[in-house]
Amino acid sequence: MGREESWITRWLPPIILFFGGIFLWEAAVRGFQIEQFLLPAPSVIAGTFVENFERLVSIGWFTTKEALGGFVIGCTAGIVVAFATSRWTTASETLMPFAIAANSVPIIAFAPIVNNWFGVDNPLSKMVIVAIIVFFPMMINTVRGLTLVDAAQLELMRSYAAAPSEILFKLRLPNALPYMFNAFKIAASLSMIGAVVSEYFGGNRSALGIFITQEAAQFRFANAWAGIIIACIVGLAFYTVVVLVERLAIPWHSSVRGNNPGG
Amino acid sequence: MTILSINNVSKRFNAGSSNETVALQNINLTIESDEFVSIIGPSGCGKSTLLRVIGDLIAPSEGKVSIHGKSAAQSRLDQDYGMVFQAPVLLEWRRILPNVVLPMELAGIPKPEREKTARNLLAQVGLKGFERHYPWQLSGGMQQRVAIARALAIRPKLLLMDEPFGALDEMTRERMNLQLHDIWRESDTTVLFVTHSISEAVFLSTKIIVMSARPGQILEVIDIDLPRQRDDSTREDVRFFEQERAVREWLRRAESGG
Ligand SMILES: Nc1ncnc2c1ncn2[C@@H]1O[C@H](COP(=O)(O)OP(=O)(O)O)[C@@H](O)[C@H]1O
Ligand SMILES: [Mg+2]
Numbered sequence: 001m002g003r004e005e006s007w008i009t010r011w012l013p014p015i016i017l018f019f020g021g022i023f024l025w026e027a028a029v030r031g032f033q034i035e036q037f038l039l040p041a042p043s044v045i046a047g048t049f050v051e052n053f054e055r056l057v058s059i060g061w062f063t064t065k066e067a068l069g070g071f072v073i074g075c076t077a078g079i080v081v082a083f084a085t086s087r088w089t090t091a092s093e094t095l096m097p098f099a100i101a102a103n104s105v106p107i108i109a110f111a112p113i114v115n116n117w118f119g120v121d122n123p124l125s126k127m128v129i130v131a132i133i134v135f136f137p138m139m140i141n142t143v144r145g146l147t148l149v150d151a152a153q154l155e156l157m158r159s160y161a162a163a164p165s166e167i168l169f170k171l172r173l174p175n176a177l178p179y180m181f182n183a184f185k186i187a188a189s190l191s192m193i194g195a196v197v198s199e200y201f202g203g204n205r206s207a208l209g210i211f212i213t214q215e216a217a218q219f220r221f222a223n224a225w226a227g228i229i230i231a232c233i234v235g236l237a238f239y240t241v242v243v244l245v246e247r248l249a250i251p252w253h254s255s256v257r258g259n260n261p262g263g
Numbered sequence: 264m265t266i267l268s269i270n271n272v273s274k275r276f277n278a279g280s281s282n283e284t285v286a287l288q289n290i291n292l293t294i295e296s297d298e299f300v301s302i303i304g305p306s307g308c309g310k311s312t313l314l315r316v317i318g319d320l321i322a323p324s325e326g327k328v329s330i331h332g333k334s335a336a337q338s339r340l341d342q343d344y345g346m347v348f349q350a351p352v353l354l355e356w357r358r359i360l361p362n363v364v365l366p367m368e369l370a371g372i373p374k375p376e377r378e379k380t381a382r383n384l385l386a387q388v389g390l391k392g393f394e395r396h397y398p399w400q401l402s403g404g405m406q407q408r409v410a411i412a413r414a415l416a417i418r419p420k421l422l423l424m425d426e427p428f429g430a431l432d433e434m435t436r437e438r439m440n441l442q443l444h445d446i447w448r449e450s451d452t453t454v455l456f457v458t459h460s461i462s463e464a465v466f467l468s469t470k471i472i473v474m475s476a477r478p479g480q481i482l483e484v485i486d487i488d489l490p491r492q493r494d495d496s497t498r499e500d501v502r503f504f505e506q507e508r509a510v511r512e513w514l515r516r517a518e519s520g521g
Contacts, residue, residue, distance in 0.1 A: 155320055156346070156348070157369075158339075159339065159344075159345075160342060160366045161340045161342055161369065162369050166369060
């Protein structure tokens with residue numbers, strides 16, 4: 001089997017789609033003479049990017065730190081709570097409906113209030129919002145992974161007189177890892193969204209969300225778009241890092257190895 | 264010497280409710296060490312339930328099980344038995360060697376020793392060279408052999424096997440039967456083997472227990488009159504056919520309700 005061939009067949013279509021999309025965008029803006037404030041051409045945005053590169057990187061990094069901080073706090077809390085409650089079935093069964101309900105609430109709506117609690121300029125207020133957003137999917141998925149264990153595997157452990165702690169670390173935890181990586185992926189996407197959107201409700205001048213709103217308010221739309229693109233790049237990069245770590249951490253899982261047995 | 268004795272064991276599921284199932288009723292059975300005993304019977308007659316009760320994976324509603332004079336619970340805690348289920352039940356995140364090592368890990372055997380034992384067992388079941396594979400890279404028959412190696416890892420006095428070759432094709436099954444027979448003869452393990460294949464039961468066993476359904480009871484115990492050592496020529500032996508016929512006859516009675 002040609003590895004390079006499969007690499008090309010896999011990646012060529014998305015690459016063509018990407019550049020084709022940019023080309024169409026450029027052509028549409030020029031062809032229909034679309035106004036700058038509606039949609040700037042990619043070439044114009046690229047120009048802004050080059051011009052303001054350092055500034056964009058610094059505000060992008062500012063918001064990335066908020067997203068990362070919130071991700072770490074929220075995921076850690078979610079995992080800790082999941083482990084603590086899954087030890088007592090009644091505890092996790094009582095908490096789960098609330099967690100699932102909370103997970104479908106638009107937590108971002110609380111941003112103005114949290115901004116108030118911790119100070120609108122304080123990056124901590126954004127981290128807290130991100131942490132709350134990622135906490136619920138993290139906790140829910142971890143509890144599922146710890147509890148949805150194959151009955152036959154549990155019986156096997158019991159037949160070898162495994163202690164509860166051995167069942168936790170040798171069976172429940174590895175069983176939960178794929179669920180947890182799913183949650184990390186969801187959390188990676190949510191954390192950048194959470195950080196940028198909560199900045200829309202006010203924050204430090206050097207933050208990405210503030211930059212985007214202010215540039216748009218002052219009709220510098222190419223700048224606003226450049227900011228949006230920074231947010232997209234960071235979000236994608238964050239997600240990619242999680243996927244790469246997943247490949248290293250759970251190479252045995254079907255989501256990683258694909259479905260070609262005998263490989 | 265008696266390794267397993269079952270006294271008046273009954274098991275009812277959902278006792279007292281409208282869908283009560285009497286899975287086992289008044290089972291009495293003793294098994295001497297060094298025997299290879301097969302349990303055969305119609306599906307749903309309680310074979311798996313009996314094995315689970317012996318292994319202390321579920322509690323009987325009545326009666327008592329003792330292994331080597333100890334209670335079933337104590338034997339489980341002392342890892343006196345190894346169990347092979349119908350499915351291989353491997354841990355998919357462990358490679359093959361660590362899967363075989365698992366019971367020794369739980370028993371607290373030192374690492375170098377348990378890895379050496381696991382390597383030898385894998386070679387014994389014909390899986391040398393697969394130590395670093397993941398379970399999904401192996402066929403069903405190979406995975407089942409891993410499960411057998413794992414069950415043998417703690418050198419159990421009693422090996423409980425629940426239709427371990429049920430999912431395999433005929434050729435693979437016959438090869439596995441030969442391997443299992445050799446393992447049994449070379450070790451000092453007593454085997455209690457559930458199957459629904461008559462020829463498999465006759466080929467492997469020194470004794471066959473025929474069970475009937477609703478409620479699950481022991482209908483007959485048949486001593487198998489064949490040389491202790493079995494090989495390919497066993498299947499040609501005229502006594503093999505005779506005993507196959509006898510077992511089939513009893514099984515027919517079991518299926519028509521005793
Ligand atoms: N956990 C359970 N709860 C309720 N009924 C069960 C359970 N396990 C087995 N049974 C019932 O007990 C009977 C015997 O089952 P089983 O021991 O699995 O039969 P076999 O292995 O001989 O096919 C069946 O009628 C089955 O439906
Ligand atoms: Mg069964």
